[in-house]
Amino acid sequence: MVEFLIYIAAMLVGLAFLLALYRFFKGPSAADRVAAFDVLTIITITVIVLVALVEGRAIYLDVALIYALLSFLGVIVVARYLERGL
Amino acid sequence: MISLFVSLLLFWLLLNGSLAGDVVMVGVAASLLLAFLFRDGLAIFAEWRPNTLATTVRYFFFFLKELVKANLNVAKIVLAPSLPLTPGFVKVRTRLKSRMGRLLLANSITLTPGTLTVDMDGEWLYIHWVSVDSAEIEAATAAIVTGFEEYLEVMYG
């Protein structure tokens, strides 16, 4: 039963990922793409947590945490770049 | 900031006794974040007043309530075929003086119904608002800022 609910959640998350991916490729501005990228990375964190649940391994949570950290820095750096160059 | 970064990274590498790719990567990421957060020392985190724990807890729950409201609001707009929006950029003023107080205020505003902090200039905040009720500074401040400010003023001043 719980497995089933996890798979439903995974399907919804996958759909959300596709929508964000659409915005990422469509743009039109660089800011749109970065916004989409930001959403994509945060969705990925949920994906990693779902994988951790299915596999039953806590080590993936460390991956999620580092991933969150790096994507945050990434978005900030790109936004700064849009603003005035590095 | 650079010296803090270097010393943190060095400490990390010594601690691990390894130059393997993943160890170095994690070290670089963590040291960068810490050096960035603590570039002015620990001052930011020292601004919180410990005797206001009760207010902090109440603030947290108030914030969670607003966050849920914000999401139902987003869902309502996104699912409506007509996409009901009257967006605009308004200007509001905060009474908060401390940096951490202002940071939390800006963050809270971003996560609550229909508002997104775009820029800050001293006591002035510029907010992108999905449905502008009033572009007047006083009215916008009352609608957007006051709820959080009451808590944050006690916590940080």
Place this chain on the structure above:
Amino acid sequence: MNTVLGLLGGLFLIAGAAFLLFGGLGLVRMPDVFNRIQAGTKATTLGTLFSLAGAACLQPEWTLKLMLIGLFILFTNPISSQVLARAAHRSHAEKSALTAVDRLEDDQGA
């Protein structure tokens, strides 16, 4: 008891996924970059928090680490959105024709 917690966790996961979906939908449907960031940041923050809460229900011994991730998201997500929105505004990203007023541009023009 265990099944109740499991069911609750599953429902949290689905609610979280639904909010992420609304965020994705907002990203596609909203008319300009600022409104897209609005929808994106709120929906993904709560969506992720719900997913983490669901995971905590299913694997209670992971709670501390999940809370750490949640706090991190709660703190950094609005910051990156704000920095991005400011960058968009400063690089003159196109605003929707619906935009009623822009006091930031007014002030910068003055």
